[in-house]
Every structure is written in C-alpha cells, then in structure tokens.
Amino acid sequence: MKLSVKLFAGFLLISLLFTAVAIVNFRLSEDVIENTVWVSRSQIVVRNSASLQRNIIDMETGLRGFLLNGNETFLQPYLQAKDQLPSLFTETRKFVTSSPEQTEKIDDIIRLQQNFEKSYAEPLIALKRSDTLDILDFDSSTQLDSLVLGEKILIDSIRAAFRDFNAYEYKVREERRERLGSSINTTRNVSTILTLLSVILGISWAYYITRLITRRIMKMVNLAEEISRGDYKTKIIDTSRDELSQLSNSLNRMSATIDETFSELDRKNMELDQFAYVVSHDLKAPLRGIEVASRWVEEDMGTQLPPKVQEYLLMMRIRVHRMENLINGILALARIGRTNQIEEEVDVNILLSEITDMLSPPDGFKIDVQEDLPVLHTIRIQLQQVFSNLISNAIKYHDKASGLIKVRYRETDEFHVFSVSDDGPGIDPAYHERIFVIFQTLQERDAVESTGVGLTIVKKIVEWQGGTIWVSSEPGQGATFTFTWPKEAVEVR
Structure with a gap:
C-alpha cells in the first residue's frame, strides 16, 4: 500500500471525528463569532485611529520643518500623509457605521483635519513657497502668527477628538470582550471531550506513520548533512517503490547537480x-x-x-x-572572503601599536588605546584593515588641527566588542547608513582625498566574520564606530 493511501485513511478518520466536533461547536458558536468579529473590527478601528494620528502628526511635523528652512524635502511626510489620510478615514468610517456615536466622532475629526489642511497648512505652504515668510511686513507677520496659533489650536482639537474616539471604542470593546470570554468558556466545556478523542487518535496515527517513514527520512537527513560538509558525491540507496523513493531519487539528482555547480x-x-x-x-x-x-x-x-x-x-x-x-x-x-587566509593568534594591543606607527598620526593627534585588550584567534590582516580604516578616517575627516581618538573594548557572551571614537565634526544621523555604501562620501572628494570604499570594506569584513558594525554620532559631538567580532569562527560559504 502506498504511503499516500495510508495517510489518507488516517486523516479521513480524524477528519470525520473533527467534523463531529465542528458540528457541535457550530451550534454554540454564533455568539462567539459575533463577538469575535466585533472585537476584530474594533482592533482595526483602533489601529486605523493610531495610523490617522501618526499621519496627522507627520503632516504637522513636515509642515513646521518646511516653514523653518524652506526645504521641500521636509514636505515629504506631509504629502505622504495627505495621500494616505482619505483612504484611512474612509476605511475607519466604514467600520464604525454600526455605531452612530463613533460615526459622529469620526466625522468631526474628518472636518477638523480638512479644516487644518485647507485653512492653515496649504496657505502657509503657499506663503513659504512664494518666499513671503522671510520678508513679512507687520500685517503679514500678524497674519502668520494668527495662522500658526490657529493651526496649533486645531491640532490640539484633533488630538482631543481622537482621545474621545479611542476611549469610547475601548469601553465598548471591553464589554464585548467579556461577552466573548463567556461564550468561549461555554463552548470549551462542551467540546473538550470530543477534542480529546480527536487528539488521541491523531497522536496514535502520527506515531504509526512516524515509525513507518523515520528510517528512510533519516537517510535523507544524512545525505543533506554530507552535502553540507562538502561531500556532493554521496547517494541514497532506496529499493522501495513509493513517493519517498521518488524523493530519494530527486535528492540524488540534486546532489549531483550541486557537485557540478560548485565545480563550475x-x-x-x-x-x-x-x-x-x-x-x-x-x-x-x-x-x-x-x-x-x-x-x-x-x-x-x-x-x-x-x-x-x-x-x-x-x-x-x-x-x-x-x-x-x-x-x-x-x-x-572583491577579494574579501574569496581567498584562503590563515587564522593566527593576534594580540590586539600589539596590532594597534603597529597600526599607530604605520599611520603616523600628525602632531596634535593622540590615539588612546585601552590596555589589556584580548588575544584573538582570527585572520590578522582583516582585523588590521578594520582598525586601520576606522582610525585613519577619524584623522582624515577631523575638522581641527588636533584631536583625540579612543579605542575601547568590552565583551559579551558571544562577541568581542570594539569601538573607535573621535572628537571630530560628527555625522548627522540621516547619513549613518549612507557612509557604509560604496563610493559614498560626506565631503567633496577634492576637499578630502577619499575613494569612498574604506568603510564598505570594513563593513564587508566585519559581516563576513559574522559580526556587525554601526555608528553613533551627532553633528559637533564626534563619532563612535562600534563593531563586533565573534569569539568563535563563523563558517561562511
């Protein structure tokens, strides 16, 4: 008998028993379904309410940012929120149609938001775009103050309306939740016995099927393990003539294909x-x-x-x-991870001393290295590249004739954690991801000689080793590059 026939027979028997359970539960579940649907709808309403509030805050934030510096980029949150609000309002209103109180509240919020957009936001944007906000006369300034004050009052009104809307939704939801809990308890008590019978039968049949196919599945597992260790010529010998035999043949073909692919x-x-x-x-x-x-x-x-x-x-x-x-x-x-490099014992204190001598920092720059750094069993040249790039960048991009560069260390259960910090100009958080992209620099190439590859190499080396790297910095407060180095070698394929 084929495995599929045996499985089908067992599942058919279990399905018949579960059908009986379903019929019994169906007679008791009408109230459960009703309350569940209502609670789910309420969750969507609250989630949409939160999304609406976030979008309105984004509109306000984007508007104020644009008014402060006139940069159109700051209007992107405003414009995106403006596009998303109508559909969110429509969806939310659809879900509260059964509640006149909530319908009235959401209508009030819609009117307030439209008033904010048409009466305050759009006029202020138009004024800023026409360059009139920077050269206002007394009357225009008074008008602007009035618009800004009105905008603030209106936003506060919208927030208050949302609080009322959410408070009512939570109150009704809690009542429904209590009813739902009561319905579930009743249904659970009636269906427990039938469910236990189904589970016992299912476990018994699963045990039978498991014993039937475990031996052959283990052969396939062993094949996969052999492949993972690089032995692509291993095969499965299976004399049966069922579905698992076809799978064994497919795995054998896959192994042969992988062998050919890796050779190529x-x-x-x-x-x-x-x-x-x-x-x-x-x-x-x-x-x-x-x-x-x-x-x-x-x-x-x-x-x-x-x-x-x-x-x-x-x-x-x-x-x-x-x-x-x-x-x-x-x-x-391109060569990172593609060439065989020997791991060795690396004293990080000695390594950093050699790097400092090699870089020859200009007079006025001091490199402060923490004492008692660990001895790592790793690829020396890669760790040297990481430290060299980070320290040389700290010197190269420093905005003063003198500076202090610190190398610090701590450890976790799985990683060595190193950091290289400086007291230079710092990096705006908006560019923290960009600096690790190849060819990306924050200064003109003629101002500071740079290829834009150094930090990309650092990131690739660290990630190839199984670690991570990130930067913590604010403009004018220096920068700290932190990277993790695994205590145990990570197998990379």
Missing part, C-alpha cells in the same frame, strides 16, 4: 580572480603613464611653466592617485 563555480572564481588582476594591471598602466607624462612636462618646461598649468598638472596627478587607490579598494573589496 570554483572555475569561474578562478577566472574572475585572473580577470581582476589583468584588469587592474591594464588600468594602472595608463594611469602611471599620465603621471609620468605630467612630471616630464614640469621638468622640460621648468620655470617657464605658468602657475595655472602647474596647478592643473598637480590636480591631474591627484586624480590619478585617487583612481589608483579606487582600483586597489575595489580589488580588496
């Missing part, structure tokens, strides 16, 4: 590495030629070379070096 992937990776080195060499050669040619021009012309041309030649060499650094950065980013 290894070959492609080797070709890609070779291509990267060739392209790197071919790109760097003309760059070096440009730099040499510019120096020849300076040597041949000597003092006859106009200052402006000397400036152009210097700018040319700077751009050539930037391009060469960018090529090196892209190659380093």
